[in-house]
Structures are given as C-alpha cells and as structure tokens.
Amino acid sequence: MKNNVQISYQPNLKETFLLTLVLLLGGGMLQGIIVGVSQLLGWGGDFLQKVIGYLLLFVPVILFLYRRTGRWLPFWPSLQSLPRYWQLYPVLLLLIPTINVLLEIPLAWFPMPDWYIRLMENLSGGPLWITLLSVAVLAPLLEEYFCRGVIMRGLLSHTRPAQAILWSSFVFAIIHLNLWQAIPAFAMGAVFGWVYYRTGSLWTTIFLHAVNNALSILVSHNFPELSPEGRLTDLIPVTPWIQYGVCALLLVASLYFIHRYTKTTIHHEI
DSSP states (O other), rough: HHHHHHHHHOOOOHHHHHHIIIIIIHHHHHHHHHHHHHHTTTOOHIIIIIHHHHHHHHHHHHHHHHHHHHSSSSSSOOOTTTTGGGGHHHHHHHHHHHHHHHHHHTTSOOOOOOHHHHHHHHHHOSHHEEEEEIIIIIHHHHHHIIIIIIIIHHHTTTTHHHHHHHHHHHHHHHHSSSHHHHHHHHHHHHHHHHHHHHHOOHHHHHHHHHHHHHHHOOOOHHHTTSSSTGGGGGGGSSOOHHHHHHHHHHHHHOOOOOOOOHHHHOOOOO
C-alpha cells in the first residue's frame, strides 16, 4: 500500500514551490537554531557547521516527503541502477570543465563583491576532507535527490520536458541564495536535468554534480593564488577566446554524443 502511495506522488509546480519553501525556511531555521546553539555552548567547529549543518537543512524536506508518501527518501535510486550508462562517464567528465570555462563569459558581467569573496574563502577553508565531504559528497547526493529526483521527476508528469528541466533548474539556482552561484547553478542544473531526462539515471547527475563541486574545491585548494573570482582560463597559457571556442565545440560534441547514445525515457529508480 505504501509503495503505491509513494509511486503516485508527483509534485506539480505548486508543490514544487511549497517544497522549496520547506527547504529554505524550515531547513534554514532548523540549521540556524541547532548550529547557533551549539556554537554558543562551545561545540562549534568545521564539521558541525559544514557537515551536520548541511544535513539539517534537508531534514524538514525529508519529513515532508514522509508525510506525503509514507516512506523515508522516496524515489531514492537503487544501487542496482548505479552502473547504468557508465559508458557515458568519460564524456560527462569532459562536460564539467567545458561548461565552467564557458560560464566565465556571463559571470564577467557580475563582479563579486568583497563580502561574497570572504564568504567563499571561509567556506572553502578548514580541513580539506570536511569541505569535500560536505560540498562534493553530501551536496550532490541531497541536492540532486531534491531537484531532479523529486521535483523534476514530479514535474515531468505535469509539464513538458523542457519546462520540467527549466523549473527544476530555477529551483536549483534559488536554493543557492546568491546571484554568483545562482547563475552557474541554473546553467549546470539545465544540463543535469537534460542528462537526467535522457538517461533516467539520478546516479548520473549525482556523478556530474560531484565532479563539478570537487573540481571547484580542488582548484581553489591547489591554486591558492586564484581568488573565488579567478578563472579557469587563467591556468592555461592560451588566449581565453581560443579556450572558449574549443570548449563550445566540445560542449556541442558532448551533448550530441549523449543525445545519440541515450533514449528519451525515464526509468523509475526505486
């Protein structure tokens, strides 16, 4: 009986905004209260703030979904589906740096303020393993589950695929709560959503998300001379516009390959 309820739950656009409010308001309040009280009691630290605090953000959403479905973490993909489309992973690896380089063009129109640069430096500081655990493991798992596994999956039952991809990308951008992450998040979210639509594999988008976040952290860690507003093109001794041209060709070729290789079907991963 519970399995039937779980399968039938497909959030529409109204429920999408409700889920987003539950995450931002409910999760934000829970995170702020528990982390704030812990720090007042002297229990602070990077692990509490970056790992436990991040997990707390999603607790209200998990409880909300349980109320709707009667199951914990409905729509979570099974481990048996993990190897699906593994042949695509080399191409998917190429997508991430390619898109990041191309995103330098629109981001150049929005210079980062000093407060945001300090915020990013603080978030990427501390023990590297804690930052990677939070940003490159937990964030891909939970954000992809929320944006693609729950929201986009539901919207595909109510809207056209393009609308489902764009709305889920919009939510993905909104939950980052700042313009300088929202712009690349929207673009990346559109790619993640399209890949999810083509493959039906949430593990594939989790992989993409993890590679993207790990790349960002490792570049900032290994090249400290680059500020948060530094560009990947600064690391390569070739004219940026040549890099942009090559990346544009690689992006088109990668997307074409994925399109030819995959089928336009969603496999329900439960």
